[in-house]
Amino acid sequence: MRRIAVTLAFAVVLGGLALAQGTIKIGVFLELSGRMAVTGNDTLYGVNVAHEQQPTVNGLNVELSVCDNASTPEGAIACANRFVDEGVVAVIGSYSSSHSIPAAGVLQPAGIVMVSTGSTNPATTQIGDYIFRIPYTDQFQGAVAAQYAYEDAGASSVAIFRQQDDDYSVGLSGFFKDAFEAMGGRTTVLDYTANTVDFSAQLNNLRSFNPDFIYFTGFCAEAASLVPQLRQQGFTQAILGGDASDDTQCPDGGGTAFEGFTFTSFGEPEVLSGAAAERAAEFREAFVKSYTLEHFTGFTLSGADAYKVLVQAITDAGSTDHAAVRDALANLKDFPGVSGDITYVGTDGTPANRVMGLYAYQFSGNSWTKAVLKGISLN
């Protein structure tokens, strides 16, 4: 009888608490449709799983307000405006710099914290002090790649393939070029535009330069045409790609041409070390309960961490005040994220020294898989 009474009382208290509990909103805007929808959705799944793991903060329910930016800048702005209207506490998103930057232009003046999950363009966090990101910048990636090419691959002359109408590619190839030339190597940049399929002209230029290493900074769509053509025309040099090459469909069309194609990308559980690796593996287990493994990429971890750092910052701030959340986030130090430790102290909103993964495509039986080579980072 007494137990029943206690249980009842407990239930009443709990129920009352639940009723009294307010909700806070966190905005999520990602490329859920349009040309970047694959990565956008993968990221959203990561956010969702992290949300399931930590649905409350400071005793308040967190409600995700998901908005699709349709992979367009004006869609991103529409989302940002919606968040301002809804009075969200903070915003997660977006994958592409093309969409993060316009939205940051809305959120910074409105004083709302934004944590980008995939924007690697340095300009994003330069917009203001309310803008943060989870990944490394292209500067970091370029430097890591240059170090790899020069030291591990022993290259002294590198041909860089650059998509001239894409800022990610232009930025990354520039940083690589600077870092590689600073080490004493020679580079040449070969430009192409989006949707190029016939690379003969670029290969003609390549022939006279005759490099000993090739760095590809573009996207899968073009790599899928470029790499087989390189091989067909007798270029046997090692090729390194950036994180935009991270897609197992990438090598699918080129026969065996992609064998040995390496690329740097976001750290997956295997490349992380110590506690971070365990956290990531744990998260992956949670992830496969709701989604299939093929959706688990570095961007998934990035999305999860964006949610986690925000929850941590709101907890630290003890309130949902925008400025307090920002201050708490800016003071975040050694946060145990699933994609590695995250520290915002003393940075412009980009976490310090992140770990990247070095991967290679391997042909196994009937399909291509992504093989983990190692985790790399700047020494």
Add this chain to the structure above:
Amino acid sequence: MSARPGAGSGDRSDAGAGSGVGAEGAGAVRGTFDPGAAVRAYRPHYLSHRVRDSLLTLAALAALILVLFLVDGGASVKLKQVFALFAIWGIATVSLNLVNGVTGILSLGHHGFMLIGGYVTGLLILPTATRDNLARSARSELSDFAMGLSVENWFNALGLDSLTTPETLWVRFLVAVLIGGIVAALFGVVVGFPSLRLRGDYLAIVTFAFGEAVRLLASTPMLSSFTNGALGFAGVPSDIGKSVWWTFGFLAITVFVMARLKFSSYGRVLQGIREDEIASEAMGVNTAYHKVLAFAISAFFAGVAGGLWVSWVGTARLDLFLFFLTFYFLVAISVGGTGSITGVLLGTALVVWVRQYGDPLEQTYPLSTWVVAAGVVLVAVALVALLLRRVRRLTPRLAPVVYVPAALGLVAVLVGLLGKGMPALQVTWQGFGMRAITLSLLLMAIMILRPVGIMGRREFTWAWVFRQRLDEPTEDERAQDAWLSNPALGGRAGTADGGGDEVDP
């Protein structure tokens, strides 16, 4: 006073009215016609309703300002920016309409002009802090010369320090957007030149090639010292582009200029070129000059729209200026009414609405929902077709175009509703690109069913609201017409045919 051209009043009441009827039976004693009296008796129609029209226009403007006031002060930031976006795209569509609708040249390179205006404006108003940031950044491709191009620097050099404060951003923006427009207009002249030799679809393709080539060239080393290549520049001040008042102010100026132009002698000539270019030339019209002029004016306002668009987004980037922009403008113009400024604004509102509030269309739904939706659309198509056949009195009323979609649609609805449990129909499917699909289907439907668009070539006028027709004969005129056709029947006015076409004896 004799003819007062459709010109005097400042409002748009002279829009469709143009000028009016008045020669009511001027000396219409049958058989005698005094030309002098007819000319003297001519009087623009709107003069009789001038006060009413002005008052109504003022009231409408006041209502618009009230709405803007509510939107500006209201809670929803999104609504506010949708309004601003409507105004910006409205400037672009109304200016494209000058070439596409009024002059009848299909221009597909409007996004190219917007790109030019946008980049120029963006570069000129980039704040010094952002500029320094860019200069420090390792990746900037901007040359020092381009870095120095800043309205703020110019004002400083001129000693106008009071105009370099954040509060006076609008002054700098006005200067920048003016320069952006002028540069775009210069390119408009350049693009206008092929129009001297080419006609119709060839010209459309050349303008299309221009729009694409501008974007491709903007990222090459040739221009990247000004455009910063593909990187573009972030941090363009958004205060003007996101302000409802400023954007609607620019829209008002654009509409004012375009409406006045359309109903001036120049506008008539441009419409003449649309109707028949060879005849225009044979009537002394310097078609080359006027086509280039139309391109230049249109490009100027496109440049202004580009500047505002860059300001609205806050960055100047190449992927803001893809061909889809011109496509949406084309949808707005064609759906609203080719050549009609009010119609074009209507179309723009529709396009902006679908673009900004159409996200439910692109969500993930089970396949059964999609099948039902497709079925409903097909049934709607059948109903519209049936209605049209009724209105146009076509037989057989139940043509294949009616029953085929109807049958398919009904089957789809039934399958979707009854087969809900079927595993094949429970697969979820995301409606990628449904907004664009909707708009392109709408465009197709409009082109097939009503190629001139909802408003046609008409403008919204008060005379139209009050059903005042200028082109319908008065009783006297009807009688006279009948007499002209056949004097023997002259007495009985009612027998003459209303259209007034002569009936051969």
Add this chain to the structure above:
Amino acid sequence: MAASALVPKRRLWIPWLVVLGGLGLVTWRMFYLHGVNEAFNAAFFTGAVVRSLQLGSLYALIALGYTMVYGIIRLINFAHGEVFMVGAFAAYFLFSRTPFPWPVALLVAAAIAFGVLQFLNFWRADRRDPVVLAGALVVFAATAFALASTQLGWFWAMVASMFVTGVLGMTIDRVAYRPLRGAPRNSMLITAIAVSFFLQNFGILAFSNRQTPFRPPSFFTGLLQFEVFGEPLFTSWMIVLVPAVTAVLVVALTLFVTRTRLGKAMRATAQDAETARMMGVNVDRVIATTFLLGSMLAAAAGVMWGMTFGSINQPAIFGILPGIKAFAAAVIGGIGSLPGAVVGGVLLGFLENFLTALFPRTEYFAGITEYKDTFAFLAMIVILLVRPSGIVGEDLSEKV
């Protein structure tokens, strides 16, 4: 009247001068380049020529569809690039997703059988002819069975994709263009743009929103090595396959247009649709046939494009650039003229490929590769301004 007054003034030596002068310049440039850098040897230039021919053949196949439609109804079929895209995707599905489940197989087989029905129709000229109906039925049964049970090889995938895409072309004509016959040209062009946008986005909805791998048999993609003057020339068998298939299709098309009744009706309609109609030509059927043939050629180009370049890009952008460039090729050659499309396509292939091989990046020169995509547009604008009828086309200017 002097007889000489009747002879048109034509300076026949000018084209020859241009061609020979150009060849001379090219030869000089090649020797110069070889002097600058040993890498630019005969094998290098031979490779550039064959690759130009390969790319040019693909452009030519697409351009034929533009030129045929333009010749018949004076419409720039903006959606043709997207038809090409659908052709590539159809082939992809037929090629790597077969065997299909039965309902899909029946649907696809119906489309193919309808296309075949049209072809039998060319021959018998009556759709109710028992031979035609029986043929279509046999094709329907056979294809349905084949699609549901086996995986198609690239050749049969290409043929099937050609029929599916051809039927799509006819459907576009029936639904979007036929109601607009006689409407202003601008309305038709705007509709074509709308169809193009529709297909792009429908492609995203239905196929995928990312690039799709196209797995050609490794026989075609593997490394193939020749010796040219002792220097190795690396290439693959596609270099032979593409021009060969193109040549076969062009010859077949030419035979069709010149030798068959329907082909003659087609030429008559191109000359003057009204008169052709009065002479008993079923103009609508001729136009539908034009769309069918043009779309089939585009589908063939799509398949070979996928095989050549290994993957096909996402539907929203795949068709745009090849489509527009092929249109430029058609204009360069002379729109409305079949040989013109082939000449223009091959010429564009050489412009994009051989020209960049002639001006590669050297120590002293940054190269012209960055501007490669604008060549087609620039060449088209120049041709339109200098000789609007194109290289081999006839004059289409308006009569007063």
Add this chain to the structure above:
Amino acid sequence: MSMLELAGVNRSFGGLQAITDLSFKLGEGEIVSVIGPNGAGKTTVFNLITGVYKPDSGDILFEGKSLTGLRPNAIVDRGVARTFQNLRLFTNLTVLENVLIPQHHKLRSTWLSSVFRTPGYLAQERRMHEAALEKLSFFGPRLMGFRLHQPVQVLSYANRRRTEMARAMATGAKLLLLDEPSAGMNPKETREITEIIRRMRDEGGYTILLVEHKMNLVKDISDRVIVLDYGRKLAEGAYADVVNDPAVIEAYLGKRSDKTSAVARARAADGLVADEPGAAGEARS
């Protein structure tokens, strides 16, 4: 000095010699008709004079100055305007607008002052309206009143012809080239148009060159007639002289030895000399 002078004009299309060594003169205030069988090159003459085509050789002088090489609009500036055989009106525009457009080339205001409706522009616009109404009133009340605001496409064929003539007059040209002004008109309307052409000369002071097939119209108003055949001038002179010229009769009727049937010859002769076939209809009304 003659107003218009063609001196040895030649023009060929491909291998076809459309106009061969054509010379004639036109004095001020004259009404001259150009007649000839179909395909004789009458419309080509108009196209050559108005600059649509350039002559291969020879010269066209208007008031002593050469017109060759000028663009059509520049030729209108000089004072030569035309109508078209198959009506080229601005069909979606109103009658009034159709007659205002040809006056635009005389407008001396920039587009900006037309946007801001400066007094100078408004005054010109008013004058343009007056002139337009004046030209339209040439045709009586038919094109006045509500018709001013009707789009041309709803007008009857005859009214369109009239609008086109008014439009040509409104250019301010001194020389009008009328290409079959009475095509598609019934006999009553043809008589009316004959009268109007005469009034255009007498009251408007225009010099008129016309191409016409209806011989009674030609007979009634022409001061002179020029006969073309296969691009050459067969004959020139007063109507009565020209129609009796054996070369002209041969051009129209063929040679005696021709196997043309008597009926066909009679029909052709009907068109050339007799009143037109519509005479019966006229009697009925």
